[in-house]
Amino acid sequence: MQPSFRLDGRLSRDLLDLFIRAGLIAVLVAFSFQVFRPFLELMLWALILAVTLYPLQCRLRQRLGGRDGRAATLIVLLALALLLVPVYLLLVSLGDSLEQLLALLRSGDWSLPAPPDAVAGWPLVGPRLHQAWLSASGDLTSALQRLLPHLKGSGRALLGALANVGAAFLLFVAALIIAGICMAYGERGHHAAQRIATRVSGxxxxxxxxxxxxxxxxxxxxxxxxxxxxxxxxxxxxxxxxxxxxxxxxxxxxxxxxxxxxxxxxxxxxxxxxxxxxxxxxxxxxxxxxxxxxxxxxxxxxxxxxxxxxxxxxxxxxxxxxxxxxxxxxxxxxxxxxxxxxxxxxxxxxxxxxxxxxxxxxxxx
The missing domain is CATH 1.20.1440 (de novo design (two linked rop proteins))
Incomplete structure (x- = not known):
């Protein structure tokens, strides 16, 4: 009976060691994930951009004498220009439109033209739309005062949506810069990905x-x-x-x-x-x-x-x-x-x- 007791004791110690090691690994993985979690979306976007733009990186690298850093920097600068120029033009256009609207409101010489008679013939919404448009063209101030309570909630939702779009744009710009760093070490990253996938899947x-x-x-x-x-x-x-x-x-x-x-x-x-x-x-x-x-x-x-x-x-x-x-x-x-x-x-x-x-x-x- 003594060998069996020794075998059971050794087995229990091995199981205890296994549980302790698994627990420590689980704690380490959970803590690491909590630390990395704020940067998870940023790094995923950077990885997606790096994988997408890497063929262009390889072409530019050949023309730049095999220098990955210069090729990645050039790609990031061109991508930032393609992103920021349309956004700048859009913001300038919106700013000009807002200035014209404020100037029109301050002058008091603003009115809504009368609706075309064809609007009344539209199916379903034509008569109501024509009547509301005609009323607003006669007294636009009163019409805006009636709509103002309904526009407050929509305005808040619109401002929140614009804030989310701005945050997403900044996140994308940061991810693009990190993607450039990843592309500069693209070959090492590719070999590392193959090693990890081989270790997991064979x-x-x-x-x-x-x-x-x-x-x-x-x-x-x-x-x-x-x-x-x-x-x-x-x-x-x-x-x-x-x-x-x-x-x-x-x-x-x-x-x-x-x-x-x-x-x-x-x-x-x-x-x-x-x-x-x-x-x-x-x-x-x-x-x-x-x-x-x-x-x-x-x-x-x-x-x-x-x-x-x-x-x-x-x-x-x-x-x-x-x-x-x-x-x-x-x-x-x-x-x-x-x-x-x-x-x-x-x-x-x-x-x-x-x-x-x-x-x-x-x-x-």
Missing amino acids: PDRGPRIVTLCTATIRAVAQGVIGIAFIQMLLVGVGFVAIGVPGAGILALVVLLLGIVQLPATLVTLPVIAYVLGTQGVALATIVFTVYSLVAGLADNVLKPLLLGRGVDVPMPVVLLGALGGMVVQGIIGLFLGPVILAVAYNLFWQWVDEQDAPADPGQPD
């Missing part, structure tokens, strides 16, 4: 998983930016053709909305209302309305065509991952969702295909 699956993740991130990023650019061109052509004031600035707003995955109808619908209100219902305005609606919804058709290009995974998997990830995690989920779903899809079919080789019938049992 020498056969590891490099393939890294390649799949990289291709998925680049396909989604290029698809998102490409779709936003195409939509900006489509909407901008319509605005210029009909003579909308500030068509270029509005087209840039459509580009920014497409990048952050907001619908372009946030711009096209107010512009359609403005054109119909100022130019009336005619053949040109009807064609513009239909064209703008189609252009504003073009991303719903382009996403299935562009998001899955260059990825060794069926397009519906990437599309579902992008939509589902965005619903769960917002904009960053647009990239994480397809990566996670693509890796899971790939690993699932690798597991399905891994079958034991059939036994040789000529070999005795």
Whole structure:
């Protein structure tokens, strides 16, 4: 009985050591995650940008004599210029518009023109809209006083949304700078990612998983930016053709909305209302309305065509991952969702295909 007692005691000590080590590791991982958590979104964005822009880094590095630092710095400066110039123009345009509005309010010579008679003929909302517009054109001050209590809540919500957009923009700028640092050490980072994936999934699956993740991130990023650019061109052509004031600035707003995955109808619908209100219902305005609606919804058709290009995974998997990830995690989920779903899809079919080789019938049992 003594050997059995010694064996049980040794087993209990081994289990106790195992539990203590596992507990200490769990505490260390939990504490490390709490420390890193404030920077998690920033680092994820930096990693996504670095993976997306690294092919451009490789091309510039060859032309700059193999210097990664200079190539990464040049990419970051060009990207910051492409981001800050449209934002600066937009802010200048908004500032000028606000100054004109304040000057008009101070002068007291402001009024609303009478509505066209065609507005009354619009279905459903035409008569009410015509009556409210006519009343406001007669006494705009009283109309604004009636609307002021309803506008306070909307104004607060709008200011909160603008603050969130500003914070997201600053986060993106910081992530872009960190991505430049990551690209300067791109080869080391690639080797490190392969080593980690190999340690987790084995020498056969590891490099393939890294390649799949990289291709998925680049396909989604290029698809998102490409779709936003195409939509900006489509909407901008319509605005210029009909003579909308500030068509270029509005087209840039459509580009920014497409990048952050907001619908372009946030711009096209107010512009359609403005054109119909100022130019009336005619053949040109009807064609513009239909064209703008189609252009504003073009991303719903382009996403299935562009998001899955260059990825060794069926397009519906990437599309579902992008939509589902965005619903769960917002904009960053647009990239994480397809990566996670693509890796899971790939690993699932690798597991399905891994079958034991059939036994040789000529070999005795």
